Amino acid sequence: MENQETNARGTWGSKIAFIFAAAGSAIGLGNIWRFPTQVSQNGGAVFVLVYIIAVALIGLTVMLAELTIGRHAQKNPVGAIEHIKPRSPWKLFGYLGVITGVCILSFYSVAAGWAVGYMVKTASGAFRGEVTGQMTDRIFTEFSADPLQVILLLAIIVGLTTFIISRGVKKGIERWTKILMPILFVLIIFLAIRALTLPGAGKGLVFYLKPDFSKFSGTVVLFALGQAFFSLSLGMGTMITYGSYISKSDNLVSSAGWVTFSDTLIAILAGMIIFPTLAFSGQPGDVGGVGLIYKIFPIIFSQIPGGYIFGTLFFALISVAALTSTISLLEVPVAYLVDEKNWSRTKAALGIGTLAFVLGVPSALSSGGTQIFTKLRIFYWFDFIFGNISLAVGALLICVFVGYVWGVKKALQEVFSGNPRFKLKPFWVFSLKFLSPIAIIIILIFIKTIAG
Numbered sequence: 001m002e003n004q005e006t007n008a009r010g011t012w013g014s015k016i017a018f019i020f021a022a023a024g025s026a027i028g029l030g031n032i033w034r035f036p037t038q039v040s041q042n043g044g045a046v047f048v049l050v051y052i053i054a055v056a057l058i059g060l061t062v063m064l065a066e067l068t069i070g071r072h073a074q075k076n077p078v079g080a081i082e083h084i085k086p087r088s089p090w091k092l093f094g095y096l097g098v099i100t101g102v103c104i105l106s107f108y109s110v111a112a113g114w115a116v117g118y119m120v121k122t123a124s125g126a127f128r129g130e131v132t133g134q135m136t137d138r139i140f141t142e143f144s145a146d147p148l149q150v151i152l153l154l155a156i157i158v159g160l161t162t163f164i165i166s167r168g169v170k171k172g173i174e175r176w177t178k179i180l181m182p183i184l185f186v187l188i189i190f191l192a193i194r195a196l197t198l199p200g201a202g203k204g205l206v207f208y209l210k211p212d213f214s215k216f217s218g219t220v221v222l223f224a225l226g227q228a229f230f231s232l233s234l235g236m237g238t239m240i241t242y243g244s245y246i247s248k249s250d251n252l253v254s255s256a257g258w259v260t261f262s263d264t265l266i267a268i269l270a271g272m273i274i275f276p277t278l279a280f281s282g283q284p285g286d287v288g289g290v291g292l293i294y295k296i297f298p299i300i301f302s303q304i305p306g307g308y309i310f311g312t313l314f315f316a317l318i319s320v321a322a323l324t325s326t327i328s329l330l331e332v333p334v335a336y337l338v339d340e341k342n343w344s345r346t347k348a349a350l351g352i353g354t355l356a357f358v359l360g361v362p363s364a365l366s367s368g369g370t371q372i373f374t375k376l377r378i379f380y381w382f383d384f385i386f387g388n389i390s391l392a393v394g395a396l397l398i399c400v401f402v403g404y405v406w407g408v409k410k411a412l413q414e415v416f417s418g419n420p421r422f423k424l425k426p427f428w429v430f431s432l433k434f435l436s437p438i439a440i441i442i443i444l445i446f447i448k449t450i451a452g
């Protein structure tokens, strides 16, 4: 029975295939676009430091918790919670995840659309000749304020995501990530080396890596924690859903470790490109807004012979990295509708895809496209509420659910399958039951002061 069920859902071809797919979900605009932006806006190196601590102590804990739930229950978040704790209000967590998924997908696809737009722009030679910060600033401002263009790009991303998801897990996700992520990785290393050898790079590195503790604040911690969840795709059930496809003989701990490590590495490397280049172009480290990377990458490409080819390739690859993330966002609500409501995959993907598109339009129009949405900062608020708060609440609920409701003992049995020794057990249990939930609660309590 169990086997039949597993087969009907499909399982990952191998452990490596799972790691690639989960890393494909984690690695995306969160690393390349959102991370540098947050570093820039939240005091530079001090943010980086808090971020790394948050990933190691809290992110990794929650990642393992989600994978454990998923593999145990073999279901989408709502079904998984229902399976472990039937007819309880904990089911609401699953719904929170489903809603958060759609809402993140909406604004995320806007930023992903920009990457597609920049691929075309770069290929058509928009950044030829002497590329200055002023010029890239003007180009991004005009670009992101063109209402038809940004909506069209949003439609392209959501449309592609819907198409891939409607074709099923294995074919859709596995094939893409295996080939393209390694190419992106090599290109990022190459760009980081070029950026670090630019004149003035050192000044950027100081902002990025030498903490100025006078910039430390509750806001920094809130955003660093939120960014950790966002970048690792935690707090809304993505990793529950992905975990449900992992085989019982795989080691969940090392899988979680690899995904976390590669995700963090890419984010850190992205900063190694952005901040030296920013300093090279004579701008301070803290200028960042949502357009930061779109203003900075064209500058580094102009410093490489044949740069526009690299630039085009780069924007193409981050569009793909974004797509492997958007498909993981759409997968959660779709898996829910398929498993729990007996919808067909195609119908579920189309329905949720359309909803995400409609919800995304105000975000798309809030970088100058229309006055009203720009003034209301819809993009910012979607990102803040769903990309930070909602994920933090979700992560808190996951910790409490696994630590106290399902119970550490039963969760550990699941972890032991595929990893009978589990050396990090004492740390995981401590972090799951005390450290992570308490840290998240403190941050959530202080939100009022922070947002105000």
Ligand code: TRP
Pocket (backbone or CB within 6 Å): 025, 026, 027, 028, 029, 030, 031, 104, 229, 230, 231, 232, 233, 234, 235, 236, 238, 325, 326, 328, 329, 391
């Ligand atoms: N982690 C992805 C990124 O960094 C975005 C993402 C995909 C995500 N699935 C998620 C974020 C689930 C939060 C929750 O680009």
